[in-house]
Amino acid sequence: MQSPHSTSPHTAILLAAFGSRLPDASQALERMREQASALHPEFRVETALTSGTVRRHKGVQSRHGRSPEDILKALRKDGVTRLAVQSLHVIPGDEYKGLERLVESLRARPGHPGGFEQIELGRPLLGNREDIRRVALTILTVLPPERKPGEAVLLMGHGTRGKANGVYLDLADELRALDPLVLIGALEAEPGLAAKVDELRELGASRVHLMPLLFASGVHAQRDMAGEGKGSWQAGLTRAGFTCSSHVKGAGEHQGLAEIWLNHLQEAVARLGA
Numbered sequence: 639m640q641s642p643h644s645t646s647p648h649t650a651i652l653l654a655a656f657g658s659r660l661p662d663a664s665q666a667l668e669r670m671r672e673q674a675s676a677l678h679p680e681f682r683v684e685t686a687l688t689s690g691t692v693r694r695h696k697g698v699q700s701r702h703g704r705s706p707e708d709i710l711k712a713l714r715k716d717g718v719t720r721l722a723v724q725s726l727h728v729i730p731g732d733e734y735k736g737l738e739r740l741v742e743s744l745r746a747r748p749g750h751p752g753g754f755e756q757i758e759l760g761r762p763l764l765g766n767r768e769d770i771r772r773v774a775l776t777i778l779t780v781l782p783p784e785r786k787p788g789e790a791v792l793l794m795g796h797g798t799r800g801k802a803n804g805v806y807l808d809l810a811d812e813l814r815a816l817d818p819l820v821l822i823g824a825l826e827a828e829p830g831l832a833a834k835v836d837e838l839r840e841l842g843a844s845r846v847h848l849m850p851l852l853f854a855s856g857v858h859a860q861r862d863m864a865g866e867g868k869g870s871w872q873a874g875l876t877r878a879g880f881t882c883s884s885h886v887k888g889a890g891e892h893q894g895l896a897e898i899w900l901n902h903l904q905e906a907v908a909r910l911g912a
Contacts, residue, residue, distance in 0.1 A: 640865065640870075640880065642848075646680050646682075647682075647716070647718070647720070648718055648719045648720060648721075648752065649681050649682065649718065649719075649720045649736060649910075650681055650683070650684060650713050650718045650719060650720075650911070651674055651678060651681045651682070651687070651719050651721070651723075651724065652684050652685070652686060652706065652709055652710065652722070652723045653667065653670055653674060653683065653685045653714070653723045653724050653725075653726055653903075654685075654686050654687070654688055654706050654723060654724065654725055654879055655670075655683070655685070655686075655688070655726035655727070655735055655853055655854070655890075656687065656688055656689045656726075656727060656733055656853065656854050657687030657688065657689045657856075658854050658856025658857060659745075659853075660766065662730075664789070665840060665854075665855075665891075666730075666855070666888050666891050667685055667726070667853075667854065667888040667890070669712070669890075669896075670685075670726065670896060670899065670900075671685050671709050671890070673896065673900060674903060675840060676726070677903075678903075679901060679906065680690075680710075680735065680870075681722070681907070682718070683800060684694055684709050684906070685704075685709075686704050686705055686706040686709045687704065687705065687710070688705075688706060688727075688731070688733045688736065688737060689773075690717070692900075694782070695773060695791055697741070697907070699734065701845060706723070706737060706740055707740065710723075710740070710744060712715065712753065712839075714744075714753075716817070716845050718819050719754060719755040719756070720754065720755060720756040720757075720788055720910050721754050721756070721757045721758075721910075722757075722758050722760065722903060722906040722907045722909075723737065723741050723757065723759045723760065724759075724760035724899065724902060724903040725737055725759065725761070725762045725901060725902075726762075726853050726887065726890065727761055727762040727853070728762055728763045728764055728790055728795065728796065728851060728853065728897055729763070729764050729795075729796075729798065729805045729806070730764075730765060730802050730805070731796075731798035731799075731800075731802040731803070732798055732799065732802075734802075735760050735802075737759065738759060741757055741758075741759045742814060744757055745757055745791070747879060750757075756875070756910050756911070758900035758906040758907075758909045758910055759906060760899075760903045760905060760906035760910040761884055761902050762899075763807045763853075763889065763895065763898055763899055763902075764808075764809060764817055765902065767808070768803065769898065770808050771812055772814065772898060773809065773812075773869065773895065773898060774809060774812035774813050774816055774866075775816070776892075776894040776895055776898065777793070777813065777820065777851075777895075778816055778817060778820070779894050780869050780892040780894055780895065781820070781847070782847045782849070782883070782885050784883075785847055786845075787821070788842075788843065788844075788845075789819070789844075789845040789846070789847060790821065790838055790841060790843035790845070790846045790847070791817075791820045791821070791846070791847045791849060792821050792822070792823060792834055792838070792846050792847070792848055792849070792875075793820070793821065793822040793823070793846065793847075793850070793851040794823060794849070794851060794852070794858070794859070794863045794870070795822055795824045795825065795826075795849050795851045795852070795895075796824065796827075796852060796858065796869060797824030797825050797826040797828075798826070798827060798829025799827070803824065803827045803828075805828075806807045806824055806827075809820050809822055810829075819841060819843060820906065821837060821838070821902040822851060824864075824872075825858060825862055830858040831871050831874050831875075832872075834875065835874070835875065835878045835880075838875075838878075838880065839878075843880070844880060844881060845881045845882070845883070846875050846880045846881070846882050846883075847882075847883050847885060848863055848864060848865055848871055848872060848875070848882060848883065848884040848885065849885050849887070850886060850888060850889070851889055852888055852889060852901055853888055853889055853890040854888040854890055855886045855888040857885045859888060861885055863886070864884030864886050865910065869889060872884050874897060875906055
């Protein structure tokens, strides 16, 4: 764990991402760590992965293979008393809710003096209505530059259970109002690829650009969206008669979107009174 001489021993930032098994996907998390360190040089900055599956794959020795619980325990042991935890998730789904419960359990209060004196959680990319509007506007600035008039863009979100999945529908509405040919679907929820194929046909699009709305370019982007296997979105669109191009850069690798997460972190740090 880092302990730069310029940092306070009592303040820290934890960046928590879902994680990916692919080595290259860790670069997005490392870049976010570097940017957070530059914005808040007085804070020690650590990273953690919320996915148990990814952590088991990477192993505990990996810099980006530790759980939020382990990092928070180590920070408390090291004397950190004020902590900002920033979610690097896209929506407030199951992974974010788990992080939220963890943060709440670590607040110092009567009967629980062992927690942090101050701990604040930064919301995910699409944390509220204002975020959804800002993300929609920002997405329009990071679309493939080679896209021509009349060509569609289909964003692939992960999808989740319950009400949180409605965030994708809210984002779809915002995008539709800005550019009807920019759509979003979900990999593991509805609306899935089949619904998007129908929508693309109704729009009269013949060429589709695929982009992931995921923090990093991991397995979902590389395999499930752009992969050569018959189950990928690119393969499905090609079978449906569309000409398809995949752009696998993760959302966290687009600076405009990364800055939204960083702004949420700055808000969490401000609530600490720093």
